[in-house]
Amino acid sequence: MTPPRRPLVEMPLRVRYHECDGQGIVFNAHYLAYVDMASFEVEKALFGSHEAFLATGIDVVVAESNLRYRAPCRYDDDLVVSVFLAHLGTTSMVYESEIRRGGKLTTEAKIRYVFIDPVTLRKTEPPVAVRDVYAAHLPAPTAP
Numbered sequence: 001m002t003p004p005r006r007p008l009v010e011m012p013l014r015v016r017y018h019e020c021d022g023q024g025i026v027f028n029a030h031y032l033a034y035v036d037m038a039s040f041e042v043e044k045a046l047f048g049s050h051e052a053f054l055a056t057g058i059d060v061v062v063a064e065s066n067l068r069y070r071a072p073c074r075y076d077d078d079l080v081v082s083v084f085l086a087h088l089g090t091t092s093m094v095y096e097s098e099i100r101r102g103g104k105l106t107t108e109a110k111i112r113y114v115f116i117d118p119v120t121l122r123k124t125e126p127p128v129a130v131r132d133v134y135a136a137h138l139p140a141p142t143a144p
Helices: 028-047 049-055 128-135
Strands: 009-016 057-071 078-088 090-099 104-116
Touching: 028 049, 028 057, 028 078, 028 090, 028 104, 028 128, 049 078, 078 128
Parallel strands: none
Antiparallel strands: 009 078, 057 104, 078 090, 090 104
């Protein structure tokens, strides 16, 4: 039996009124904002702060995003955004996120980040120390 995945972070948030559309449901783009906010919480958890992460000489940019909506979220809902490291490549990584309300899955997100040199803005490999921090949080390989 595969052990359950452990999130890098679990970020609570409450839906604010202005995040909802005319139908009273969170406007779709805000879900990406929620996931982005949680990615900064990952940097804080792993490196101490966003500034400390940048001090390693690396930054990340979003290269691809995918959202799957399972159930609507509404004003004043208490949500939890969980972030999992799904893949670590040579110059990129993939976070999988889940947004839950009271334990019920409402939204799934998959975001691919590319490591960049903050001066040239070109993709690059992260320093070994940065890679090691992330690699420690990769899911365990599954047995065949």
